[in-house]
Amino acid sequence: MASRTVAKDIITLRGSAAIVSEFFVIMVFYSILYNRGVYPEESFAKVKKYGLPMLLTQDEGVKSFITNLTAQLSEWLEAGKLQRVVMVIVSKATNEVLERWNFSIETDSDVVEKGVSREKSDREIMREIQAIMRQIASSITYLPCLDEPCVFDVLAYTDTDVAVPFTWIESDPKLIANPQMVKLHSFDTKIHKVDTLVSYKNDEWDEQ
Template sequence: MAGTKQENGSCITLKGSAQLVSEFFYYGINSILFQRGIYPPDSFTSKQHYGLTLCITTDNGVKDYLNNVLAQIKDWLEAGEVQRLVLVMTNVDTKEVVERWDFNVQLEHGFGPQSIKEGKVGNKDLKLIQREMRAVMCQITACVTFLPLLDCTCSFDLLVYTHESADVPDKWAESAPCFISNSQEVRLRSFSTSVHKVDGCVSYKVDV
């Protein structure tokens, strides 16, 4: 995805914030897929972003899927329609959900679709936003030290929770919530663009 540029450094529009958040999701999802071993290490390449070396998939099918989903998420973010993005990992053989990464999205106070017409902007410095995003990325990497080993072949899906008013393309379908029975949850750091606030958690299955 293209790098994000902002005018005037600290002026973040709703549209610019949507780009920043969708870009974060792109790098975050790639990082999770790499760290959790969903695809072989040799199907990733390294890229510098947020002052970190991040792993990005080179698989064309995965890239197309992520780009298509995140392009739609960006549109929904601009419209103020996204409530949550969830990355679900499922045991291919048993179809059981074994891990779930939730990223809750909220518009900061005073922002909404009308903000575009009004020309309302956030006032957070881009470097500070990226520093907060970097801290979340570092935490995603650190999670590997305590998350259970995924000793089965897993697939992943992305679920997007939107408001009922969201304009949903025909190719999108309703999905089950994919919750995990007998799960443990760990909270992640949050970040804010001053327009959108994103906080997350990871849930994983606990063996009894």
């Protein structure tokens, strides 16, 4: 009688943390920096990730910043201590926050506390991530044009018992007054669920 071998798609805490931190860094931060024109187009190089063409910055300062960021986010994710990651785009001239990309994180406490694993196929996770990345790529159709030099910053919301690393400083939430908001797709590894929301400056309200 013929037989076949099947395997379950097991997701561990460490594996989930790696997926989510890579999502933030490669999928999100680089994609937003490119699509929102924070850095010039010629400073990006093409790669393929999660079945999608991506553009990664070649700016050494940004690459170093994001490499260190990845390591810290992974540590907090594995400990179940990371509640939210926020990327803000700020006017270089006025320091005004123009856009606020908010990624809320829910962590399965049983996995953190008891060391259990979950099941979900890589293919399904990839499809969910691809949907978010396509939304970010199309964001230029509804977000206001950033027609001035901008910089970016990353905020992390952690549990209160987390010690602040010496390379980080405590910050205000960098909110936008009376913003427009657009909710994007979410994705879920069965251990970490990430919900995405972008807020941006409402110029029409300002003109009233």
